[in-house]
Amino acid sequence: xxxxxxxxxxxxxxxxxxxxxxxxxxxxxxxxxxxxxxxxxxxxxxxxxxxxxxxxxxxxxxxxxxxxxxxxxxxxxxxxxxxxxxxxxxxxxxxxxxxxxxxxxxxxxxxxxxxxxxxxxxxxxxxxxxxxxxxxxxxxxxxxxxxxxxxxxxxxxxxxxxxxxxxxxxxxxxxxxxxxxxxxxxxxxxxxxxxxxxxxxxxxxxxxxxxxxxxxxxx
Amino acid sequence: xxxxxxxxxxxxxxxxxxxxxxxxxxxxxxxxxxxxxxxxxxxxxxxxxxxxxxxxxxxxxxxxxxxxxxxxxxxxxxxxxxxxxxxxxxxxxxxxxxxxxxxxxxxxxxxxxxxxxxxxxxxxxxxxxxxxxxxxxxxxxxxxxxxxxxxxxxxxxxxxxxxxxxxxxxxxxxxxxxxxxxxxxxxxxxxxxxxxxxxxxxxxxxxxxxxxxxxxxxxxxxxxxxxxxxxxxxxxxxxxxxxxxxxxxxxxxxxxxxxxxxxxxxxxxxxxxxxxxxxxxxxxxxxxxxxxxxxxxxxxxxxxxxxxxxxxxxxxxxxxxxxxxxxxxxxxxxxxxxxxxxxxxxxxxxxxxxxxxxxxxxxxxxxxxxxxxxxxxxxxxxxxxxxxxxxxxxxxxxxxxxxxxxxxxxxxxxxxxxxxxxxxxxxxxxxxxxxxxxxxxxxxxxxxxxxxxxxxxxxxxxxxxxxxxxxxxxxxxxxxxxxxxxxxxxxxxxxxxxxxxxxxxxxxxxxxxxxxxxxxxxxxxxxxxxxxxxxxxxxxxxxxxxxxxxxxxxxxxxxxxxxx
Numbered sequence: 001x002x003x004x005x006x007x008x009x010x011x012x013x014x015x016x017x018x019x020x021x022x023x024x025x026x027x028x029x030x031x032x033x034x035x036x037x038x039x040x041x042x043x044x045x046x047x048x049x050x051x052x053x054x055x056x057x058x059x060x061x062x063x064x065x066x067x068x069x070x071x072x073x074x075x076x077x078x079x080x081x082x083x084x085x086x087x088x089x090x091x092x093x094x095x096x097x098x099x100x101x102x103x104x105x106x107x108x109x110x111x112x113x114x115x116x117x118x119x120x121x122x123x124x125x126x127x128x129x130x131x132x133x134x135x136x137x138x139x140x141x142x143x144x145x146x147x148x149x150x151x152x153x154x155x156x157x158x159x160x161x162x163x164x165x166x167x168x169x170x171x172x173x174x175x176x177x178x179x180x181x182x183x184x185x186x187x188x189x190x191x192x193x194x195x196x197x198x199x200x201x202x203x204x205x206x207x208x209x210x211x212x213x214x215x216x217x218x219x
Numbered sequence: 220x221x222x223x224x225x226x227x228x229x230x231x232x233x234x235x236x237x238x239x240x241x242x243x244x245x246x247x248x249x250x251x252x253x254x255x256x257x258x259x260x261x262x263x264x265x266x267x268x269x270x271x272x273x274x275x276x277x278x279x280x281x282x283x284x285x286x287x288x289x290x291x292x293x294x295x296x297x298x299x300x301x302x303x304x305x306x307x308x309x310x311x312x313x314x315x316x317x318x319x320x321x322x323x324x325x326x327x328x329x330x331x332x333x334x335x336x337x338x339x340x341x342x343x344x345x346x347x348x349x350x351x352x353x354x355x356x357x358x359x360x361x362x363x364x365x366x367x368x369x370x371x372x373x374x375x376x377x378x379x380x381x382x383x384x385x386x387x388x389x390x391x392x393x394x395x396x397x398x399x400x401x402x403x404x405x406x407x408x409x410x411x412x413x414x415x416x417x418x419x420x421x422x423x424x425x426x427x428x429x430x431x432x433x434x435x436x437x438x439x440x441x442x443x444x445x446x447x448x449x450x451x452x453x454x455x456x457x458x459x460x461x462x463x464x465x466x467x468x469x470x471x472x473x474x475x476x477x478x479x480x481x482x483x484x485x486x487x488x489x490x491x492x493x494x495x496x497x498x499x500x501x502x503x504x505x506x507x508x509x510x511x512x513x514x515x516x517x518x519x520x521x522x523x524x525x526x527x528x529x530x531x532x533x534x535x536x537x538x539x540x541x542x543x544x545x546x547x548x549x550x551x552x553x554x555x556x557x558x559x560x561x562x563x564x565x566x567x568x569x570x571x572x573x574x575x576x577x578x579x580x581x582x583x584x585x586x587x588x589x590x591x592x593x594x595x596x597x598x599x600x601x602x603x604x605x606x607x608x609x610x611x612x613x614x615x616x617x618x619x620x621x622x623x624x625x626x627x628x629x630x631x632x633x634x635x636x637x638x639x640x641x642x643x644x645x646x647x648x649x650x651x652x653x654x655x656x657x658x659x660x661x662x663x664x665x666x667x668x669x670x671x672x673x674x675x676x677x678x679x680x681x682x683x684x685x686x687x688x689x690x691x692x693x694x695x696x697x698x699x700x701x702x703x704x705x706x707x708x709x710x711x712x713x714x715x716x717x718x719x720x721x722x723x724x725x726x727x728x729x730x731x732x733x734x735x736x737x738x739x740x741x742x743x744x745x746x747x748x749x750x751x752x753x754x755x756x757x758x759x760x761x762x763x764x765x766x767x768x769x770x771x772x773x774x775x776x777x778x779x780x781x782x783x
Contacts, residue, residue, distance in 0.1 A: 052678045055607045075681035076689075082682045084675050091779030092697045101693070102683045134778035152683045 003028045003066055005049075005080075005156040005188040010061030012041050012048060019057075020045060020209055026156070026188035031179065031202040033191045036209030042192040046158045049190070050082055051075035065155050081154030081187075083162040083178070087141035089133040095120070095144055096129030102151040119147040123177065139170040146178055150185065157182050159191040163198060175201050229598035230608055233658065234617060236595065240655050241621055244629030247636030248484075251477035258638050259470035268478035275475075277454030282486065285457045288370040288450070289440030289490060292377035297432060299378070300385040303529040304424075305416035306522025308398065317390065319533055323383040325708070325759045326536055327716035329736050330752040332376045332448040334539015336365045337546065337745065339372065342554050344542045350555035359554050366451055373450040375535075377439045382532045385428065385435065391667070392427030396420050413522050414515025422505070429498075430615070434622040436494055437487050441625030444718035444733070448740045457483050458627040465631045465723060476631055484628035491623070540756060547749030566746040573735065574754050581731040581758055584646060584721075585714035588653045592661040592710050593703065599662070600669045601691055604677075618662055621655045630723045637724070644726030652720040653713075661710040668702035698780065701770040708762035715759045732758055 004027045011021035019041030026032045034042050048059045052075055063071045070078045089098050099116045107115075113129075120128055123143040133141060142162075149157070162178065163171045175198065182189050191202055199206045250256065254263030272278060307313040338344050342359035350356040365372045398420045405415030425432075441458045450456055455463075457479060464476035546552075550561030603609045630652065637648060672695060680690040696703065718733050725734070736751035774780040 047678070050678055050682055052674075052681065074687075075678070076684050076686050078682075079684070080682060082678060084679070086675070088673070088676050088679050089779075090676070090680075090694055090698070092694075092700075092774060092777055101680070101685070104684065132776050132778055148683065149679075154682070 003188075004030075005190065006064040007049075008062040008064060010045070010048065010059065010063070012044055012053075013058045014041075014044075014056060021061075022207070023061075024207075026190060028186040028188055029183050031182075031189040031191055031204035033193060033199040033202050033204060033206045034209060035193060035196070035199055035206060038194075040210040042209065043160050046082065046160050046190070046192060049078075049156075049158060050080050051078055079153070079155045080158060081149040081152065081156065082158040082160060083145060083149060085161040085164045087133075087138075087145040089136075089141055089145060089148070091134060093133070094129065095125070095131045095133055095136070098133060098144060099129075099148050099151055102148040104151075104153060115151065119151055120144075122181075123147055138166055139174060142166060142170070142174045143177065146174075146181065150181060154187065157187045157189045159189065159193070161193055162191070164194065171197075172201070179203075226598060226602050227606055227608065229595060229602050233595045233599050233662075236591075236651075237621055237655055237658050238617065240633055240651055241624060241629050243636045244631075244633035245624075246632065247634070247639065248477050248480045248629060248632030250639075251474050251632075251635055252481045254474060256470070256474055256477075256635070258635075259473065261471070261474060268474040271475045272478045272482065277460070281454045281457045281460055282482070284370050284451065284455075285440050285483070285486060286490065288374050288377065288446075288456065289436055289487075290494075292374045292381060292439045293432065293436040293494075295374070296378045296381035296385055296435065299382055299525055299528045299532065300389055301417070301421060301424075302413060302521050302525030304386070304389050304393070305413040305421070306518070306525055308393065308416075312526060316386070316529060316533065320383055320387055320390075321763055322760060323533060323536055324387060325712045325756075325763050326380075326540065327712070327733060327755050327759050328376075328380050328442070329444045329448060329716070329718060329733055330543065330756045331380050331536050331539060332445045333736070333740070333748050333752045334541075334543050335376050335379060335535055336372070336449055337542040337748075338535065338539055339375075340365045344538070344557070347555045347557050356555060365449055368451045368453065370446075370450055370456070373446055373456075376445050376449045377442065379532045379535045380445075381435050381439070382529060385431065386529075388428045388431040389424060392424045393420075395427065396423040398424070409514050411515030411518030413518040414513065418505075418509050422502075425498075430619050430623075433491055433494070434619060436490060437623050437625055440487050440490060441483055441627045443627065444737045447737055457486070458625070461627045461631060462719065462722070465634065466727070473631075473635060477635065480628045480631050483625050487623075487625045487628070540753070543749040543752045543756075545749070546745045547753055549746060549749075566750055570747055570750045574732075574750060577730055577732045577735045577751070578754065578758065580646075580729060581715055581733070584650050584653060584729070584731065585711045585758075588650050588657050588714050589661070589707050589710035591654060592658045593665075593707055595658060596662045596665050596706070597669070597691075597696070597703070600666060601695075603670075604674070605687060618659045622659055626719045630719050634723045634726070644724060644728065646725070646729055649721055649725045649729050652724040653717050656717060656720065657710045657713045660713045661706045664709045665702055665706040668699060672699060700773060701766070701780075704766035704769055705763075708766040711762040712759040715755065 004025055006025040007022055009021070009023050012019045022045065024032060034045070036042055044053065044057055047053045049063055051073065053059055062069055065078065065080065070080070090101065093101060096116050099119055100112060103112055103115060116129060117126070120126055123146070125140060125143060128136070128140070133144065136144065159178070163175050166174055179189070179202065191198065193199060250263070252268050254261060254265035254267050303313070303316070336343070340346070341362045341364055346354065346356065346359065398416070401419040402412070402415055405419050406412065410418065443458050443462055446456045446459045450459065454460060461476050461479045461483065464472040464479065545559065547566055548562045548564070549559035549566070550563045552559035633652065634644065637644065642648060676694060676698075677690050680694045685693060715731070716733060718737055721729055721731050721734050732751060732755040736748065736755050739748045739751060770780070
């Protein structure tokens with residue numbers, strides 16, 4: 001009853017004009033896909049959920065995560081994970097240190113190292129801990145970015161065109177990896193995408209903004 | 220949670236730190252200028268200061284000199300930079316100039332001026348190289364080249380140092396001006412390189428570099444160290460004369476100095492107004508020129524001349540440093556020999572104690588001032604990122620204000636103000652005065668790279684549960700290490716090069732490499748000047764080298780940061 005990610009009467013405006021309004025609940029392990037042309041406010045919705053909405057936008061409505069209202073909570077206390085189309089690995093940190101950045105503090109050094117190694121082997125990157133992220137392939141970077149986010153133990157996952165920079169082969173591979181890992185952890189997932197393939201692979205409800213139903217109220 | 224209150228207050232604190240001394244200085248100028256100077260037993264208001272200023276026979280000439288050297292050096296430097304960018308940007312020759320930019324910029328004005336003096340003086344290197352075989356001179360000719368009464372040597376010295384500064388500003392502006400595509404279109408329409416650039420790119424670039432150009436004009440009109448080294452003495456420029464009156468044991472002369480400082484301020488304001496009108500006229504003439512459709516017949520000539528002049532300006536600095544180096548190791552060096560008869564370490568040994576003390580004083584001022592400027596700058600930029608407290612366009616003017624006001628208009632007043640409220644001169648007030656000039660440069664140097672940082676990385680780091688301070692210290696600052704160190708190097712170079720602030724606010728008791736070097740100019744001991752000038756240059760250059768080296772070492776295994 002209290003699980004999942006709920007958007008309650010969320011409306012986002014720019015200069016007084018409504019960009020989108022949406023009311024939905026995403027159950028744990030489910031994926032809600034939002035599609036629509038660029039400029040419609042899809043990514044803006046995600047930044048409202050992560051707590052990083054740019055001052056040019058105004059938002060109302062509430063965001064509930066596992067029954068708690070996180071609308072006014074600081075971004076780092078929300079426990080909402082996000083992946084962008086770029087991997088955005090920290091370029092000054094090794095692959096292992098990137099993962100350590102995500103890992104919640106505490107535990108022995110050996111324990112932390114073990115968790116990082118485990119995470120790397122979960123995505124087939126054993127022995128990559130000391131590598132410079134810039135030397136990884138696009139698919140490898142995407143996998144590290146996913147594991148970094150999961151190690152921070154988020155309660156929901158947002159995907160902002162997360163697969164659009166990958167080539168077709170990698171894309172399907174990384175996509176199913178992300179969905180599988182999210183399902184394992186029972187995370188509600190909100191995905192924003194241009195790509196119908198992404199929506200199909202997600203398998204959940206799809207909302208298309210900016211067409212027949214501009215407000216996002218699904219038929 | 221004091222931190223939460225601290226950060227939003229930083230922009231205000233920064234403005235106070237930067238403008239407080241300026242306002243105090245102007246206050247300390249205005250009161251004595253109108254005869255109110257209780258410390259010297261004078262109470263006003265009256266116009267005696269202006270009266271005695273008007274009675275000074277050197278006034279017209281000295282005003283004329285300030286105005287002439289200011290306008291001439293700014294116009295020449297700007298023309299060289301615009302034409303060389305128009306004619307050569309994107310070429311190999313231009314890339315070479317770009318690469319030389321950082322070292323050229325970091326050479327302090329005083330050292331560059333000394334170098335130039337040692338090159339062009341009657342007994343300088345150029346005359347030695349051509350004597351006696353070409354000139355027939357067996358002895359230095361009796362010509363007044365340096366310190367000439369028209370200020371031509373001084374104008375040259377200013378041009379040589381302002382060309383790299385304006386070129387740097389132009390390069391930064393080019394990126395936003397779609398220069399390459401405009402030039403391509405213009406040449407497809409049959410326009411020559413220079414004409415096409417001037418007609419399409421120049422208006423946009425100039426709009427971007429307008430404030431730096433004003434800074435150059437204000438600086439050139441009121442500079443003291445370059446004027447002392449290269450400028451005329453009979454009379455000198457108004458700024459130099461103000462400093463002389465300020466240094467006089469007779470306190471009553473300070474009233475005259477304050478009146479002159481106000482005159483200097485109005486001269487600069489007037490010059491800026493005239494320049495602004497000139498911009499309009501040029502803009503109007505430019506429109507006429509553009510609509511006429513001339514494709515540019517003189518392009519090759521203009522490009523050639525501008526490259527020759529820009530190269531000469533760069534060479535003047537590099538050869539100047541070389542001749543300082545030669546003099547610093549020179550044994551006996553008679554005219555017209557091109558090189559000394561012997562080289563010796565004696566000069567360096569003789570001055571080592573004094574140089575070491577001066578280095579210590581220079582560092583003791585420059586390092587804390589630069590750190591303070593970095594903290595304030597990063598604090599302001601971070602407050603802008605977290606709370607959206609962004610400087611408006613008018614705010615940018617505040618940043619430029621300390622650079623636009625002539626130093627001689629408020630630094631003497633600041634000294635007077637301190638005297639009035641009973642604060643002693645010394646190192647700490649000198650640091651506060653340096654901060655006024657260091658802060659804008661550090662801010663202007665760091666703001667663009669800091670703002671260009673991908674904020675999605677901050678979103679990711681927050682989503683990974685890093686606190687706002689964690690994001691700053693663990694992600695943003697390390698990623699921006701190179702621009703932060705470059706800004707620090709700029710700050711250190713500005714502090715190292717400060718002459719007037721150190722001299723006046725230090726009451727002559729704070730002796731840095733720069734004040735020592737400029738003080739040597741009257742004695743004419745070329746070996747000592749060589750030693751001090753080189754050390755002054757090194758003190759400014761070393762931080763730039765470190766700013767390149769440290770990130771290269773720290774991120775040697777991080778390809779993603781190699782060009783950051």
